[in-house]
Amino acid sequence: MKTYMSYGLLILLIAYKSQFVQGQGHLLDKPVTELCLTCICEAISGCNATAICTSPEKGVCGLFRITWAYWVDAGKLTINGEHPDAERAFINCANDPHCAANSVQNYMKKFNQDCNDDGEMDCHDYARIHKLGAYGCKGDMPYKYQSAFEECIENFEDQGLGDKTD
Numbered sequence: 001m002k003t004y005m006s007y008g009l010l011i012l013l014i015a016y017k018s019q020f021v022q023g024q025g026h027l028l029d030k031p032v033t034e035l036c037l038t039c040i041c042e043a044i045s046g047c048n049a050t051a052i053c054t055s056p057e058k059g060v061c062g063l064f065r066i067t068w069a070y071w072v073d074a075g076k077l078t079i080n081g082e083h084p085d086a087e088r089a090f091i092n093c094a095n096d097p098h099c100a101a102n103s104v105q106n107y108m109k110k111f112n113q114d115c116n117d118d119g120e121m122d123c124h125d126y127a128r129i130h131k132l133g134a135y136g137c138k139g140d141m142p143y144k145y146q147s148a149f150e151e152c153i154e155n156f157e158d159q160g161l162g163d164k165t166d
Contacts, residue, residue: 030105031112035156036123037101040064040130043149052095061094064104064130073110073134074103104130113137123153 032040041047044065053061059068068090071077076084079092079099093099108126111134115125127149128137 029109031108032105032126033123036126037104039123039149039152039156040104040127042152043127043145044131049097053091059090061091062100063097064094064100066094066100066103070107071103074106077103077106
């Protein structure tokens with residue numbers, strides 16, 4: 001069984017209540033659990049905090065590999081009082097674990113939907129929305145992302161934490 005050393009660190013970073021994150025609007029309700037965020041992070045980037053922007057020209061940055069358009073849809077959250085229209089506002093937020101996690105929360109709240117038609121809104125839907133986008137979440141998941149996500153979920157279930165990912 002694979003163990004994820006980054007889980008504990010990421011959960012602590014996401015759970016930390018920072019007063020330095022702000023946006024054009026207030027942070028909406030948080031529909032995604034911390035464990036679900038961890039599995040999305042693990043699937044999308046391996047929770048690799050060292051890869052700042054994998055594609056700066058396309059704007060794919062941070063632990064959650066957030067794009068500029070995703071960040072805009074999520075409310076343009078910023079850190080340390082930075083203006084949302086500042087040149088590095090997107091990059092700074094996407095590379096800050098707390099700001100990026102809050103952006104994911106806002107995006108999921110805005111585009112909340114049952115992507116796999118199972119009658120429930122859960123972590124599986126959020127993973128699909130995150131990877132495939134709000135308007136493509138019913139499409140086919142890339143194998144690598146899907147299998148990393150499922151392995152993470154199973155790891156939490158094996159630890160008796162599975163119900164906390166929904």
